Amino acid sequence: MKIKIALLGLFFANSILHPIYADQCGFQLEEDEVDKKAEEAAEKKDDSKNLIKLGTTVTMSPAFVYQRQTWSTKNSLGAQLTFNADVPKAWCNKDATVKIDAKWDGNTFTIKNSTVTIGRMVTMGYTSSIFGYEKADPAWFISTDATVLQLKYEYTFDWFRMGCAIERPVALQVGLFDKNKSALEKKGDKEEDTKNQSIQLDHLKDKKLPFKVKNSIPASGFNLSVVTDRCNTSLSGLLRCTDYTHSTNSEEKKLQRIYYATYGGNLGMQYQVVPKKFTATAQGIYVHGLGDYVSGLSAIQKDEERKEMCAAYYIDKENNALSSINAWGLGATLEYCATPKWTLSIRGSYLETVEDAQKPVEAFRAQWNLIPKVAYAVNKYFTLSGGYSLVKECRVDKTKNKAREHKLSGSIKFSL
Numbered sequence: 395m396k397i398k399i400a401l402l403g404l405f406f407a408n409s410i411l412h413p414i415y416a417d418q419c420g421f422q423l424e425e426d427e428v429d430k431k432a433e434e435a436a437e438k439k440d441d442s443k444n445l446i447k448l449g450t451t452v453t454m455s456p457a458f459v460y461q462r463q464t465w466s467t468k469n470s471l472g473a474q475l476t477f478n479a480d481v482p483k484a485w486c487n488k489d490a491t492v493k494i495d496a497k498w499d500g501n502t503f504t505i506k507n508s509t510v511t512i513g514r515m516v517t518m519g520y521t522s523s524i525f526g527y528e529k530a531d532p533a534w535f536i537s538t539d540a541t542v543l544q545l546k547y548e549y550t551f552d553w554f555r556m557g558c559a560i561e562r563p564v565a566l567q568v569g570l571f572d573k574n575k576s577a578l579e580k581k582g583d584k585e586e587d588t589k590n591q592s593i594q595l596d597h598l599k600d601k602k603l604p605f606k607v608k609n610s611i612p613a614s615g616f617n618l619s620v621v622t623d624r625c626n627t628s629l630s631g632l633l634r635c636t637d638y639t640h641s642t643n644s645e646e647k648k649l650q651r652i653y654y655a656t657y658g659g660n661l662g663m664q665y666q667v668v669p670k671k672f673t674a675t676a677q678g679i680y681v682h683g684l685g686d687y688v689s690g691l692s693a694i695q696k697d698e699e700r701k702e703m704c705a706a707y708y709i710d711k712e713n714n715a716l717s718s719i720n721a722w723g724l725g726a727t728l729e730y731c732a733t734p735k736w737t738l739s740i741r742g743s744y745l746e747t748v749e750d751a752q753k754p755v756e757a758f759r760a761q762w763n764l765i766p767k768v769a770y771a772v773n774k775y776f777t778l779s780g781g782y783s784l785v786k787e788c789r790v791d792k793t794k795n796k797a798r799e800h801k802l803s804g805s806i807k808f809s810l
Contacts, residue, residue, distance in 0.1 A: 450476070450810050461798070473498045475496045477494040492509075520541060524632065534725035569703030609637075624666040626665075629661050632684065634684065638652055672731070673727075676725065685721055691719075702757055719748075722746060726743075735771045737769045765783045767781030
């Protein structure tokens, strides 16, 4: 009897223990599945975060300028908004990246970049010209700031990158240099200022002018780059062929279609002497009639006070030959991160046009600048900086040189 009771008790105990063990196993399996699903959801969430990226930068830069024994104040405010989106399997089973950059300079709001890149090889849209160097310092007079419609193909072989592009060219603006008139003409016993007569701009909308620039032929360019962890070297070139019509006899109204070629080369290099500590950047550029692609020269066309040309001009309206303004320049920047928060830098550039006896005495000859700067990162969002800028511009006639410009400036920058 005792044996039967013991067997029944053992059986009963086993029947209880077994269900309990099964429940525990089931709970453990469900818990593992829940954890796995949570991890997958977290990964999907992270992917969704990486799919679309937004960024913004707001900068306020007060400055004090001393030139010609006069002090003046300037205060510029700018903002930039960036949008990046990754689209998986967008075209022929390849991923696509959409990028949009908008910029506000205090007066106007412009789109600086709006492109779609497919498979990291084909890029199309509105973006910087292939003629530029991606690591160029915006403070250099030789930096290229031209933005154009572009179709680019780029291929990367590990550390070597090559690309070619077809672009809508920057519209050639033709000017007139009248070498038969000097800045000051003697009229009797008096000297008359004829500055506005010796340098003129060609108003292309004037139907009476013999030159009619079309700008209908795409520009083409190439880029060869070597990119490693410490070095970024790039060589680029651009060819622009402008078509225009010219009438040498306004009475006969016979138009000749003529093609005018301009070109340039750009070599840039950035090397991290000490990674994340000390960086050196340098660039050299040469342009034959491509001055409107270079920031220091394109600014001349926008200056209503000087009205000087920096790309092409003609002298005799009866002669259909255009003259190119050739220029070359150098730029360099040294940047040292003394601490994670403090950064010291010095940058400078030099830009010169090749001598041309036909240009008037007020025409641009050369320009250089030197800018030491110190920056302090309050945190990852705010950066305070201050610096000094020395700028000198020379004209064809040294007596017409502009006085040196001394500029003290500060900057408050917010980035997100």
